[in-house]
Amino acid sequence: MTLGTDIAPGLDTDALLDDPGIRIVVCCGSGGVGKTTTAAALGVRAAERGRKVVVLTIDPARRLAQSMGIDRLDNVPRRVEDIDGAGTGELHAMMLDMKRTFDETVEAHTDAERARAILQNPFYQSLSAGFAGTQEYMAMEKLGQLRARDDWDLIIVDTPPSRSALDFLDAPKRLGSFLDGKFIRLLLAPAKIGGRAGMKFLNVGMSMMTGTLGKLLGGQFLRDVQTFVAAMDSMFGGFRTRADATYKLLQAPGTAFLVVATPERDALREAAYFVERLAAEEMPLAGLVLNRVHGSGAARLSAERALAAAENLDGVGIVDQTAGKAGLCDPVDAPAVTSPEAPESPLSPEPQDRTHHTSEPQDRTATAPEPPDRPAPHDPSAPSAPSAADRGAAPATDLVSVEQLAAGLLRLHAERMQVVAREQRTRDRFTAMHPEVPVAEVAALPGDVHDLSGLRAIGERLATGSAPAGAA
Numbered sequence: 001m002t003l004g005t006d007i008a009p010g011l012d013t014d015a016l017l018d019d020p021g022i023r024i025v026v027c028c029g030s031g032g033v034g035k036t037t038t039a040a041a042l043g044v045r046a047a048e049r050g051r052k053v054v055v056l057t058i059d060p061a062r063r064l065a066q067s068m069g070i071d072r073l074d075n076v077p078r079r080v081e082d083i084d085g086a087g088t089g090e091l092h093a094m095m096l097d098m099k100r101t102f103d104e105t106v107e108a109h110t111d112a113e114r115a116r117a118i119l120q121n122p123f124y125q126s127l128s129a130g131f132a133g134t135q136e137y138m139a140m141e142k143l144g145q146l147r148a149r150d151d152w153d154l155i156i157v158d159t160p161p162s163r164s165a166l167d168f169l170d171a172p173k174r175l176g177s178f179l180d181g182k183f184i185r186l187l188l189a190p191a192k193i194g195g196r197a198g199m200k201f202l203n204v205g206m207s208m209m210t211g212t213l214g215k216l217l218g219g220q221f222l223r224d225v226q227t228f229v230a231a232m233d234s235m236f237g238g239f240r241t242r243a244d245a246t247y248k249l250l251q252a253p254g255t256a257f258l259v260v261a262t263p264e265r266d267a268l269r270e271a272a273y274f275v276e277r278l279a280a281e282e283m284p285l286a287g288l289v290l291n292r293v294h295g296s297g298a299a300r301l302s303a304e305r306a307l308a309a310a311e312n313l314d315g316v317g318i319v320d321q322t323a324g325k326a327g328l329c330d331p332v333d334a335p336a337v338t339s340p341e342a343p344e345s346p347l348s349p350e351p352q353d354r355t356h357h358t359s360e361p362q363d364r365t366a367t368a369p370e371p372p373d374r375p376a377p378h379d380p381s382a383p384s385a386p387s388a389a390d391r392g393a394a395p396a397t398d399l400v401s402v403e404q405l406a407a408g409l410l411r412l413h414a415e416r417m418q419v420v421a422r423e424q425r426t427r428d429r430f431t432a433m434h435p436e437v438p439v440a441e442v443a444a445l446p447g448d449v450h451d452l453s454g455l456r457a458i459g460e461r462l463a464t465g466s467a468p469a470g471a472a
Contacts, residue, residue, distance in 0.1 A: 011287035011438035013462045017046040020153065022256050024143070024249070025286070028159045028168055029260035030270040034291040034442075037449050037458060038260050039158035040067055040093070044452060045459030046154055047083050047091035054092040054146060057158040058139050067450055068093055075100045075142075082452055092152070101138040102128040104145075109238050110231075118231045123224040135160050136168050137239075140246040147249060169277065256286035259437075263293055263423035268430045275434055287438035289462065290427065294419050294444050303417035310410035313403050 016022060027039045036057055043055035054077050065073040068080045073095035080091040106124075107115045118124050128134065139160060146155050159168045249255065257278055261271035271288060278285045431439070442461045449455060 009436075009438045011289070011440035013042065013289075013440055013459075014045075014049070016256060016286055017042065017049060017051065017154070021254055023153065023254040024147065024155045024157065024256070026157045026159060026250065026255065026257045027260050027289075028257060028274060030267055033260050033262050033267050034289075035260045036158050037067075037455070038258070038289055038291065038442075038462070039156050041449075041455045041458035041462060042258075043091055043093070043156050044068075044080075044083065044455045045463070046156070047080075047089040048456075050087070050089045051154045052088070052090045052152045053154045053156060054094065054152045055156045055158065056094055056096060056139070056142060056146065058096045058135065058160040065093070065095070067452070067455055069452060075104075077146075080452075090152075096135070096139055096142055098135050098138045099128045101142050101145075102134065105138075105141055106235065109235050114231050118228065121224060121228045121231065123228040127228075136170075137243065139168070140243060144242055144246040144249065169281065251281065251283050253284060256284055258286050258289050260289045260291060262291050263426050265426055268426055272430060272433055275437060285437065287440065288430075290439055290441045292444040293441045294416060294423060296413070296416050296420060298413065299417070299420070301413060301417070303414040303421070306410045306414040306417065310407040310414070313407040313410070 016025070025039075025042060027035045027042070029035055039055055039057060043053045047053045057073070065071070068091075069082065070078055070080060070093060073093060075094060075097035077092035077094040080093055083089060083091045103119060106118050110118070136159075139157070143155065143157055146152070250257075259271045259274050259278075261267040275285060275288075427439075431437075440462055442458065445454075445457070449458060
């Protein structure tokens with residue numbers, strides 16, 4: 001398939017946000033591509049178009065709170081002020097507190113005494129604070145909680161900044177499998193048998209494993225794990241059940257995935273993997289948001305022509321020009337400035353004195369006579385000729401600066417056009433692989449987004465960003 005021949009359909013983000021059937025929008029992609037900003041901008045735009053929105057971010061940088069004018073974000077949705085919601089729109093924002101969400105899940109699905117035992121267990125505290133996959137699993141838990149409350153008609157999720165975007169889909173299953181797996185059931189068996197029989201079972205069935213783990217981690221660790229498992233017995237099935245329910249919620253028609261990427265090779269490769277994975281899992285993909293796309297208002301001037309013009313400016317030979325000949329080289333029969341008999345160019349650096357300085361004046365009679373056209377020594381009493389500045393002409397140094405500035409700007413434009421061309425080739429490869437995926441391109445901003453006005457600008461670019469970058 002020839003690259004560039006397939007044009008991806010434009011992604012209409014306003015139609016997506018206005019659709020009352022869409023209840024969940026998941027912004028996913030690799031780290032550093034602008035998922036948080038995209039989720040926040042979509043939330044602001046949806047709220048100002050009349051929807052009740054909550055944005056859930058898992059970004060530890062807290063940029064979302066700063067851009068929305070909120071002092072802090074935590075596990076409780078907080079309302080964003082200064083939203084022009086057309087009478088009905090509202091915007092709330094929150095940041096996932098992984099441990100607090102885990103604690104709330106424990107408290108909600110077991111009695112107070114057992115919950116207290118679990119929360120105080122050292123193994124649980126380690127698990128809830130940083131066990132692999134816990135953050136992604138708790139993001140799914142929080143999504144399920146928000147959807148069950150039914151306080152908002154649109155939930156926008158900013159997925160965790162994982163090493164791989166696929167972790168958001170894989171981690172909940174991995175953690176659910178761990179909590180409901182053979183290892184946990186093996187640890188749980190002694191507690192169910194009880195007493196010495198249970199300990200005998202543990203010693204027989206796990207002697208080799210416990211011996212190895214005991215040497216590496218210590219016997220106290222295993223006792224903490226067993227206590228944790230015994231307390232969590234009634235909850236293990238619930239973890240797996242809720243993970244499965246949330247997974248099905250992500251497959252439902254009311255959910256829309258937006259894959260976010262930048263027009264770089266690695267980011268779009270990750271986006272392509274995610275698109276394929278969503279298709280394999282039968283999850284609804286709304287389209288691709290391509291952030292930080294570079295363009296130029298002077299795209300008709302190619303990089304090659306700009307570089308050629310810059311080289312021509314560098315080769316003009318301004319230093320060899322006489323006054324009044326800016327932009328044109330002197331005739332080939334003009335005397336060279338390096339000749340001691342030639343007049344000095346006003347743009348030339350000061351000539352170095354070729355004589356040896358002594359304390360005594362030089363004998364002028366021993367030197368060759370001065371050429372008749374050399375100007376006479378300056379007489380302070382004689383009227384001076386008007387300077388170039390007095391005549392209205394630009395000083396020679398300014399002429400040099402203008403030429404250098406023009407050449408520099410042409411090279412900058414050439415570099416920008418080379419970036420634009422590289423990004424276009426990268427987009428073309430993605431489009432050739434997935435021509436059915438709608439694309440919205442968001443032009444690169446000159447600075448960071450740090451307030452609601454910036455988020456509104458991003459939302460506007462999302463709504464109108466299906467035009468190719470670089471178009472005049």
